[in-house]
Amino acid sequence: MSQIQLTNVEIAFTGAKGRFVAVRNVNLTIQKGEIVAIIGHSGCGKSTILNAIAGMNKITGGELLINGQPVKGPGPDRGMVFQHYSLLPWMSVERNIRVAVDSVLKDKSSDEKAEIVQYFLKAVNLEQHRNKLPSEISGGMKQRTAIARAFAINPEILLLDEPFGALDALTKADMHVELLRLWNLDNRQKTIIMITHDIEEAIFLADRIVVMTDGPLATIREIENVTIERPRHKKDVAHSPVYNQIRDRMLDLLVDKMSIAD
Numbered sequence: 001m002s003q004i005q006l007t008n009v010e011i012a013f014t015g016a017k018g019r020f021v022a023v024r025n026v027n028l029t030i031q032k033g034e035i036v037a038i039i040g041h042s043g044c045g046k047s048t049i050l051n052a053i054a055g056m057n058k059i060t061g062g063e064l065l066i067n068g069q070p071v072k073g074p075g076p077d078r079g080m081v082f083q084h085y086s087l088l089p090w091m092s093v094e095r096n097i098r099v100a101v102d103s104v105l106k107d108k109s110s111d112e113k114a115e116i117v118q119y120f121l122k123a124v125n126l127e128q129h130r131n132k133l134p135s136e137i138s139g140g141m142k143q144r145t146a147i148a149r150a151f152a153i154n155p156e157i158l159l160l161d162e163p164f165g166a167l168d169a170l171t172k173a174d175m176h177v178e179l180l181r182l183w184n185l186d187n188r189q190k191t192i193i194m195i196t197h198d199i200e201e202a203i204f205l206a207d208r209i210v211v212m213t214d215g216p217l218a219t220i221r222e223i224e225n226v227t228i229e230r231p232r233h234k235k236d237v238a239h240s241p242v243y244n245q246i247r248d249r250m251l252d253l254l255v256d257k258m259s260i261a262d
């Protein structure tokens with residue numbers, strides 16, 4: 001059985017101006033432990049699909065199953081990370097992780113929870129900054145806190161909505177390696193679905209890349225298999241023929257004009 005299965009999914013919103021169909025005929029099957037990137041132009045419905053998997057949006061047609069069960073709402077089996085970190089500004093790095101652990105891992109003792117927080121603070125190299133407030137740390141550190149928090153509650157599925165979109169290119173490259181390291185620590189058991197606008201990021205991280213058509217009435221245009229071996233290294237990947245092939249295909253699909261007229 002596939003872990004996540006979307007069959008002919010439609011998601012429409014009804015507002016003052018009537019019914020607006022954001023996405024339709026979305027068919028996607030995701031296996032446990034896969035990393036899947038979703039890419040497409042702004043407004044095509046990437047977040048709409050991710051939020052439906054998170055249980056925050058209702059589907060209006062088709063079927064959306066997780067482990068064979070229809071999604072009815074959010075649950076601790078799914079963790080979310082957003083572009084703007086969503087840390088609680090009045091709490092330290094450590095407290096931000098701890099409150100999430102407290103609210104989800106209710107069966108664990110206080111010592112066990114402290115150990116989990118410590119493990120993830122160390123895994124993302126934030127031990128020395130544990131007592132700082134979000135306002136006292138950099139964007140990359142904030143995102144590392146948010147990702148550590150998401151992993152600490154140990155969801156089966158991680159949903160990342162443009163998690164590195166606000167970071168500079170170098171910090172972003174570090175974060176890619178960091179994310180894969182956390183995924184490896186867990187023996188690649190967690191499924192990661194990630195929205196991105198960055199073709200290079202999608203190829204470096206994902207097993208498959210879902211390319212959307214433009215909205216409204218958006219759907220999946222094509223799914224690319226990224227057959228680059230793991231573990232992946234930034235430098236090697238950039239020189240691999242598969243990387244160039246996929247990047248060219250993505251550019252064909254996503255970029256209308258490749259150059260300006262002289």
Ligand SMILES: Nc1ncnc2c1ncn2[C@@H]1O[C@H](COP(=O)(O)OP(=O)(O)OP(=O)(O)O)[C@@H](O)[C@H]1O
Pocket residue numbers: 013014015020022040041042043044045046047048049215
């Ligand atoms: N709650 C809502 N009510 C009404 N319309 C919505 C709602 N959420 C999203 N939409 C509309 O659905 C479409 C898809 O939005 P969505 O945020 O999923 O796009 P996206 O591909 O994630 O965009 P971006 O890359 O800019 O974040 C947009 O036209 C948006 O205005």
